[in-house]
Amino acid sequence: DIQMTQSPSAMSASVGDRVTITCRASQGISNNLAWFQQKPGKVPKRLIYAASSLQSGVPSRFIGSGSGTEFTLTISSLQPEDFATYYCLQHDLYRWTFGQGTKVDIK
Amino acid sequence: EVQLVESGGELVKPGGSLRLSCAASRFTVSNAWMSWVRQAPGKGLEWVGRIKSEVDGGTAEYAAPVRGRFTISRDNSKNTLYLQMNSLITEDTAVYYCATGVSAPECYWGQGTLVTVSS
Numbered sequence: 395d396i397q398m399t400q401s402p403s404a405m406s407a408s409v410g411d412r413v414t415i416t417c418r419a420s421q422g423i424s425n426n427l428a429w430f431q432q433k434p435g436k437v438p439k440r441l442i443y444a445a446s447s448l449q450s451g452v453p454s455r456f457i458g459s460g461s462g463t464e465f466t467l468t469i470s471s472l473q474p475e476d477f478a479t480y481y482c483l484q485h486d487l488y489r490w491t492f493g494q495g496t497k498v499d500i501k
Numbered sequence: 502e503v504q505l506v507e508s509g510g511e512l513v514k515p516g517g518s519l520r521l522s523c524a525a526s527r528f529t530v531s532n533a534w535m536s537w538v539r540q541a542p543g544k545g546l547e548w549v550g551r552i553k554s555e556v557d558g559g560t561a562e563y564a565a566p567v568r569g570r571f572t573i574s575r576d577n578s579k580n581t582l583y584l585q586m587n588s589l590i591t592e593d594t595a596v597y598y599c600a601t602g603v604s605a606p607e608c609y610w611g612q613g614t615l616v617t618v619s620s
Contacts, residue, residue, distance in 0.1 A: 395564075395565060416592070426604065428603055428604070428608075430546070432546070434601050437539075437596050437598065437610045437611075437613065438546060438561065438598075438605075438610060439610040439614060441605060443603070443605070443606070443608065444604065447606075449606075449608070450607075479545075480544065482547070483546075483603065485604055488562045488563060489548075489562050489563070490548040490551065490603075491548060492538075492545060492546045492548055493545075493546060494545055495545040495546070
């Protein structure tokens with residue numbers, strides 16, 4: 395099965411900061427990757443699909459990039475509502491895998 | 502708007518069985534790739550399994566921890582997805598979500614249903 399290594403597992407940041415989260419796949423997955431945001435007690439919300447396509451209604455400060463084995467989610471200017479946990483999900487071939495998650499909290 | 506509503510979660514003893522349902526509205530489950538995702542208390546998201554649309558063959562795949570114990574199916578007449586869970590262990594305790602459209606422009610999740618496996 396494909397393994398997803400997500401980093402960092404946690405980070406502290408300030409409003410206005412540029413934040414970068416990375417997911418690395420154990421083998422190539424083309425662009426079959428999505429990014430989700432989850433706030434405590436809430437259902438996960440998809441931000442990015444096909445590695446770099448912005449979900450309708452999601453602010454443009456969320457930017458997905460990458461292909462193959464290296465993927466990045468960038469938040470260009472962190473806003474108060476962005477403090478949450480972020481997950482990548484690879485959905486290549488048969489069995490899908492989430493990254494371990496990155497918790498972004500307030501510095 | 503598309504709606505997915507899970508049900509069936511409850512307290513069950515280790516070794517027991519449970520069937521979760523995911524009822525869809527304004528959406529046809531047979532036409533979509535549907536997934537189950539779970540989240541143990543205080544833990545991250547874990548993909549459980551998915552079933553392809555009927556036009557794509559309708560086959561299911563499962564994550565290693567549940568393979569051989571869990572089965573995904575659907576009832577087209579009820580427009581409902583199921584997750585049959587057998588031989589439950591304490592590690593299966595989680596909120597279970599159904600979801601669809603992971604790779605499509607629109608992605609939908611249910612609100613989740615809690616399964617607790619405990620003696």
